[in-house]
Amino acid sequence: MICRFKANIQIKNDAAALVEYLVKLHAENPEWYFKVDFESIDNRLSKIFWMSPEQKKMWYRYHDVVINDNTCKTNKYSMPLSVFIIIDSDQRSRIVATAIVCDETVSTYEWILEQTKNATGDLQPATIFTDADPAMQNAIHKQYPKSFIRHCSFHIRQNLIKKVKKKLCNKWDTFLGDFYALRNSIVMSDFEHRWTDLINHYPEVQEYCERVSYPTKTCWAYAFTKRSFSANTHSTQRVERNSLCQLHSGIELRLKDEAKYARWQEFRNMNPTTGMPRVSDTIFRNVDEICKKYLTPNSLALQRKQMVESLLYRTWIKEVENIYLLDSNRYDEGFVEDDYEEPQILINMALEACSNGIVNEIWEVRHLQSTKNRSQFVIILDDGSHYCTCLYLIYAGFVCRYFFAVMLQSKIAQFNIKLIPSRWYSKEGLSVMDKIQENSIQLIQDGEQRTGTFYTLNIIRGQEVYNEFIKNLDSKKEIFGRGIGLCKKALNLAIASNSHQVFENLLQQFIEQQTVSLSAQDDDLTEEVLGISNPIQHKGKGRPANKRYLSAIENCSNRNANSKNQDQDEVSEGSRKKNKRQCALCKSWYHDSRNCPSKNKEQDKENI
Template identity: 45%
Template sequence: MDKNAHKRSLFELYSSEEKIIDVDRLQEDYESESTLSSSSFEDSNKKCAIFGLEESDTFENWDLAERQVENYSKEVGFGIVRRRINKNRHGEIKRRTFECQNSRKYCAKKRADVEETRERESVKIGCPWKVNLSCNKGVIRVTSICKKHNHPLFGNRNIASDRHLSPEMLEEIEFLVNVGCEAGLIICMLQKWFPDAVIHPKNVYNAICLFRRDQKVMKTDAAETYDKLIKMQREEHGWFVEARLEGDDNHLTGFFWMRPSQIELWQKFHDVAINDNTSQINKYRMYLSLTIVIDNHVRSRMVATAVVSDETKETYQWILECLLHATNGLAPRVLFTDADAGMIAAIHETLPSTKHNYCIWHLRKNLEKNLKGKLRNKYNDFIKEWNKCRNSFSEEEFQRRWHGLLKNYPEAQKYLERALGTDVTGWALCFTHRSFNAGVQSTQRVESYNALIKKSVGSSTTLYELDIQIQLQFDKEEKFERLEEQVNQNPTIGLPNVIKRYFKRIDGIIKKYLTPQVLKIQHGQMNESLLYCVKKIENWEHLLERKIV
């Protein structure tokens, strides 16, 4: 089916359900109000009293110049397009041209079948309005301007660029569509909720059609994916599949599933787990939540998969409850996440015995996002001190550096106390290293998984296709594990010199119990042990009283 035929079928699908006449009536009322408001405008000289635009006007930078042109066009009552931009070899803007949105003439690029397309006139009618600006010695100047128009001027509520629906409006439209409201009611509700915004009825109706189309497609796609997983559950004992449905129409808000082999992996290696979400992996804008463990070959293994519609505390609780239900209540000893507030609250209530550690990479990104603008040229020095504070080996040393950080950077104190100070045990090295963590400090292992999956999927992928790609990734893991087991049956050769000379007895013992990958790590530490730089620790007696878990 071609694109035009698809548009017609979509329109016919909803024309029987919606009162199209009501939408047309609302559109006529909207346009008549616009005409009345525009007829009450004064001449253009009075309208431009605040946002004037004349030849030889100067501006300090391009942002101010562009903003002035936009404000001028809104006051007069027409839309603009950015037609030309010239830069020098250093990438600096030297010249810019703005034209009326009705400028130039429309030229068809292909021959269209009259019966297959709707009749619609182009807005490009050769309007001569144009303004040229140039930059000389850091000063932006209006070099020339033509103020003539060959079409009527309207109020700014009729300018196409100002009729875009905001994310808040789209969220309300999606909610009203999900609860079954008709187009006329949705348009009226938006006009009531957003009285200061430009609500274009036909734009709202287009959004309604898109949400309803996605809703119908998603129901079919979700049903197919769920049926497939349930079929696997029947064919192979041990599968765990859970769907989360909400609303009177039982629309899907979450999927969670674990293979029998994944449950077995969790039972073996649940000591350290990592969880993280990613987006842009399906056409419904749902998040993919992956849970990873580290096996005895020091490899990342995917043990649980969930697809959810949001990142709230309740959703995270549902994921963790599914994980416990699938594994007979076997909670992780240590769990690394990106320090999301919803996840922190969910772990606190659902996994009270689990040590929750924060991803150090996400913490650094949050510091940069929230403090770089406040600290400006002091930010680099702040990060150096924060790294020293975070990497302190003793609690006393950490507390001393933490209070010094708050004192030396008062601009950052409020954020640090709110975002990090409430639970320093989740990110400070002196606390995180009290528990076995397999050397993990971030969620990078999950990020690597997400990158692999994103190579095969995108924003147009269905849930069924996403599930196939995840299963393929897990099949690769199992294949590699079988290969590793075959390779590990071959005899290993110990490292010479240092190990045989100083750690011969210890090496003989650990070879009986460790896999080659873990053994290699231990051998590396043995070699490095002779290269350590000795540092004297003052007041070390209290360290003997620490309980290591």
């Protein structure tokens, strides 16, 4: 009892210190965003969310792929922690938003997602990776309607082990193979057939699969996710390995440490290339030079690796009629993206994707030591684009080794820095990009300089999220934040040294000068600047009446009624008591008295 009391005091003080710290940071730079919510009963911290100015800038630039991860109770507040992570241009995982919350309900998750929108001017991630928690899934549907939700591959496997392994006993191994084949189906109709087969073969897991897995198929089945950009990641494991282990060490410290995070190891499968000549200095020298000019060091290293490995492949030019077309794939040894040599799409689907352009050449590419009968195909188009069945350019944003192998043979294959999305560019690269149009590079010269429009590829990939509008907003906000900070510092000094009159005169003088020269544009400017600031929103005590949303996937009220029958296999009564909340009013599980349906009913009656 005494212990518990002490712990509460500790939490209160830590929370107070954290809030105080955030208030101070916000005062220094109004670009700091934070939001705090308190329990109505004892004024205890129930939710806190923050984003630093640097984190907001990273969100602007990298919200094409955002990874959300939630851990419960590993921090010193013993409250669930929710972090948002992006992969920066130098291949590092960076935390861009943090929330510490009281529970893991849909409404709490919605509150968190809402804060990211408030902080960043409603910029929703293009793709968001989650751990497949139904509550988060539901919150994302409501708050990020524009985002493409994907489930982290690590958690797909974990959830199967947790939910279906026991029910299958000795059928587990064959089930897992069949599940991978289903999950890795490239063709949509294959997926649907295999789904029906899976349900028929394993009736033990039908209930779970139909209730949980099927409704979210677009988030985890490869047929639906294959063509989306993933910044070269498909697992929140990337996050867990790097950052979450560091969260114990305290929030303030972690914020400083964050920039120093360890590098993430690129691939499980590595081609042996040590001892080979530095091809980036010789054969691919021109390509390498332009990459050096634009890319960050770690992105350059990834791109160079592809150049080096291209020497390990053989290429043949093919006529369309001579290509053996497959209409199906079966891959049951894990996630197909993890297999470095496995084609990620069928050649006929690749040709279909290119049907907007004019196909000039098709190349078959195969590893020198290939044991399996599998090839990649590289399609070269009239507008300079190329499309390769390994999809590395599409999901990772780097030119693949197969294309470099083709460049060594083809007279028309062109490399252009525009093939690589600008999200991998360094600061210098970004600024050069706006000033010059780089010519394409060909390794086999036939006297003609070709620089394509890359129209087909741009159609396939879509626009990058860091567009002119956001770039503009980003730089204005930076100037505004810095200016406010400077003014405050100067004003404090002026007051301390009793020279505020001098300071005011200086400002007045500056304002008069500028007003004269800018009088024509004056109105626009003030309007824009006003729109930029994010005023701190003070909030009184008390918790807003939260409407509790039920997940579409997991109908909570049904679960409560039948919970004893349904959950017997999974959780014992005792462990449930430990993990879940019990209502003080109606004594049922999964909600507390505040959200009790019976209480709400009574209130409704009173209102009538």
